[in-house]
Amino acid sequence: MTQTERQESRNPAPLRDVVRVLGDDGTIVDPTLDPGLSGPELVALYRDMSRTRILDERLLTLQRQGRIGFHVGSLGEEATIIGATYALRPQDWIFPCYRESGAAVTRGLPLQAFVDNVFGNANDLVKGRQMPDHHTGRAVRFASTSSPVGTQIPHAVGVAWAAKLRRDDVVTLAFFGDGATSTNDFHAAANLAGVFRLPVILLCRNNGWAISTPVERQTASPTFAEKGNAYGVPGVRVDGNDALAVIAVVRRAVERARSGAGATLIEALTYRMGAHTSSDDPSRYRTESEIRPWVERDPLERVRRLLEARRLISRADDDAYRAEVDRSFREAVAVAECTPPPGLHTLHEDVYATPPWHLVEQREALLRGSRPAAPPRTV
Amino acid sequence: MPKMNMVQALNDALRVALGRDERVVVMGEDVGRVGGVFRVTAGLIEEFGEERVVDTPLNEGGIVGAAIGMALYGMTPIVEIQFGDYLWPAYDQVVNELAKYRYRSGGEYSAGMVIRTPVGGGIRGGHYHSQHPEAPFIHVPGLKVVCPATPHDAKGLLLASVRDPDPVIFLEPKRLYRAAKGEVPDGHYTVPLESARVVRSGPDVTVIAYGAMLYEALDAAAKAAEEGVECTVIDLRTLWPVDIETIAASVRATGRLVVVHEAPRTCGFGAELVALVCERVFYHLEAPPVRVTGFDTPFPYSLEMEYLPLSHRILPAVLEAARS
Numbered sequence A: 001m002t003q004t005e006r007q008e009s010r011n012p013a014p015l016r017d018v019v020r021v022l023g024d025d026g027t028i029v030d031p032t033l034d035p036g037l038s039g040p041e042l043v044a045l046y047r048d049m050s051r052t053r054i055l056d057e058r059l060l061t062l063q064r065q066g067r068i069g070f071h072v073g074s075l076g077e078e079a080t081i082i083g084a085t086y087a088l089r090p091q092d093w094i095f096p097c098y099r100e101s102g103a104a105v106t107r108g109l110p111l112q113a114f115v116d117n118v119f120g121n122a123n124d125l126v127k128g129r130q131m132p133d134h135h136t137g138r139a140v141r142f143a144s145t146s147s148p149v150g151t152q153i154p155h156a157v158g159v160a161w162a163a164k165l166r167r168d169d170v171v172t173l174a175f176f177g178d179g180a181t182s183t184n185d186f187h188a189a190a191n192l193a194g195v196f197r198l199p200v201i202l203l204c205r206n207n208g209w210a211i212s213t214p215v216e217r218q219t220a221s222p223t224f225a226e227k228g229n230a231y232g233v234p235g236v237r238v239d240g241n242d243a244l245a246v247i248a249v250v251r252r253a254v255e256r257a258r259s260g261a262g263a264t265l266i267e268a269l270t271y272r273m274g275a276h277t278s279s280d281d282p283s284r285y286r287t288e289s290e291i292r293p294w295v296e297r298d299p300l301e302r303v304r305r306l307l308e309a310r311r312l313i314s315r316a317d318d319d320a321y322r323a324e325v326d327r328s329f330r331e332a333v334a335v336a337e338c339t340p341p342p343g344l345h346t347l348h349e350d351v352y353a354t355p356p357w358h359l360v361e362q363r364e365a366l367l368r369g370s371r372p373a374a375p376p377r378t379v
Numbered sequence B: 001m002p003k004m005n006m007v008q009a010l011n012d013a014l015r016v017a018l019g020r021d022e023r024v025v026v027m028g029e030d031v032g033r034v035g036g037v038f039r040v041t042a043g044l045i046e047e048f049g050e051e052r053v054v055d056t057p058l059n060e061g062g063i064v065g066a067a068i069g070m071a072l073y074g075m076t077p078i079v080e081i082q083f084g085d086y087l088w089p090a091y092d093q094v095v096n097e098l099a100k101y102r103y104r105s106g107g108e109y110s111a112g113m114v115i116r117t118p119v120g121g122g123i124r125g126g127h128y129h130s131q132h133p134e135a136p137f138i139h140v141p142g143l144k145v146v147c148p149a150t151p152h153d154a155k156g157l158l159l160a161s162v163r164d165p166d167p168v169i170f171l172e173p174k175r176l177y178r179a180a181k182g183e184v185p186d187g188h189y190t191v192p193l194e195s196a197r198v199v200r201s202g203p204d205v206t207v208i209a210y211g212a213m214l215y216e217a218l219d220a221a222a223k224a225a226e227e228g229v230e231c232t233v234i235d236l237r238t239l240w241p242v243d244i245e246t247i248a249a250s251v252r253a254t255g256r257l258v259v260v261h262e263a264p265r266t267c268g269f270g271a272e273l274v275a276l277v278c279e280r281v282f283y284h285l286e287a288p289p290v291r292v293t294g295f296d297t298p299f300p301y302s303l304e305m306e307y308l309p310l311s312h313r314i315l316p317a318v319l320e321a322a323r324s
């Protein structure tokens, strides 16, 4: 494949067979599919998306300043992440990969808990045991984030299965990337979901890239959605930069799941506008010109244009909201930064429900032993 | 008390577990209609229905991954992996997900479940129906590893594992499935995890074994007795966390240690047991500890009885330990 051919395949997809509601200019292109959000609902949606982006920018800055160790962002993918979250009900579970922390906050994970996590301090819900942005939120039915790609997909299937067995009205949604569709776990999960008609939604964020690997290297199928066919799971493609379209298709998938008809595979066509993570340098594998068409399709701008056309927010409202997010973030960071790291005694907790003898011994040795010296000076 | 073999005892345990707690589900390849390739789950689907006794597609990673989800939702899956040799396709889900779920969520979530699987050689199963893979699982923090040797313990340990809040890898010595027979109490009872059993007492040498090799160790101990060497034989029952007190107390008394396991020698569980004994009771040792194990080769087919550390290899090790 030539360079241009490769680039074209990641250009905004030809929009045949792709669900769209909101045009790039913020007008409704397909009223029949419009999920019909009220004015206040649209404003809340926009704010959740814009908070996700602001937090993303601020966290990247903290990482660049050396104040946190790592960041993985969702620039350009907010419509998929927040739209899908919007379409779920409180009892439904989210199984994230690592790029959906915006969903945790949208679901109600307190901002302080969110920030404590990236600092890995004593108040971090996961006790400083994971890299930044690997959130867990049992209270908001947000599963534990794992770094290994694809492993959460069978878990989502399992919770859906258990809920079905217990006759609970619960649907689960697994987020994963285009790269994850190559893992064993994706195929295992899609197959189980199909065979047992489980109330699960498999949501593939096709953002064009798996680190430096383009989608053509993940699959020779023209689409990811059609992979569902092999498993008896209907696939649907949606414009992943169109929050209203994402809400519409996820809602439809929720309804299908609740009715007992089973799972849906959703391919959301979007684009990873930022680096893979703070450790990545995309200039080594893609050009700026590839990003340009996606700037026109910015998911946030599209909703903002709709809101402005409907006179639901003004520039001043927007600025005030952004300032408010900024202020509360700065406050949370101030608290998190002066919160000590997790106590040494926590290191051996939660391996088992009750620590067996060998962990008790190891903990005592740690607590009795000497502390690490400052790192040796290098010349 | 009824007399049962190990298959019947395990089947009884599963029936009791399914009967007393509706959150328990049994799932795996061929566990339903056919009752499992070793018939451990026979009759369960008829009694409890196909929602609770589930014939799954052939994908071990998927089975364990989905079971983790069920456990997160508060159910207690009992997964059967058809052979221990097919735990490897699920290894990632076991090591990176199951074992770490509690820890990495800061205790917010846990995934208590049991993975049952037949292990060990001696049934002419070749490379892929004979492995005894305890060590890689013992090495993974967050897992418990159990291996019964008697029908009584098989039932009691399985019921204890089902109730345990942590994930348990339950290794069933398939050579004992029909060979081990004994009295098994009716209804629900548990054998506490982390408790070894002293099967034979003697002042001269401590022999540690588990699973099918227990009987080989007992046979060697009987032959050693004919030569005037009296052994203590310990059946570990739970491999991890191991009952270190029982081991240390015995070695303190005998000063001599022989560890027996079928799995390959290098980095096998025997290495850990010897290290633990050296750390704790080194000054009580009268002789170098000895390991009698499988070889560091893939499990062979024709020569499997040469590979296994049977009584004829344990006896000289015991005599050597006693006389050095």
Ligand SMILES: Cc1ncc(C[n+]2csc(CCOP(=O)(O)OP(=O)(O)O)c2C)c(N)n1
Pocket (backbone or CB within 6 Å): A099, A147, A148, A149, A176, A177, A178, A179, A180, A181, A205, A207, A209, A210, A211, A272, A276
């Ligand atoms: C099993 C596994 N292999 C490799 C990695 C390293 N890795 C982290 S993210 C990633 C790419 C994933 O791409 P995709 O699924 O498309 O998700 P995206 O990052 O684009 O959201 C890779 C290879 C990993 N985390 N897990």
Ligand SMILES: [Mg+2]
Pocket (backbone or CB within 6 Å): A177, A178, A179, A205, A206, A207, A208, A209, A210, A211
């Ligand atoms: Mg991707």
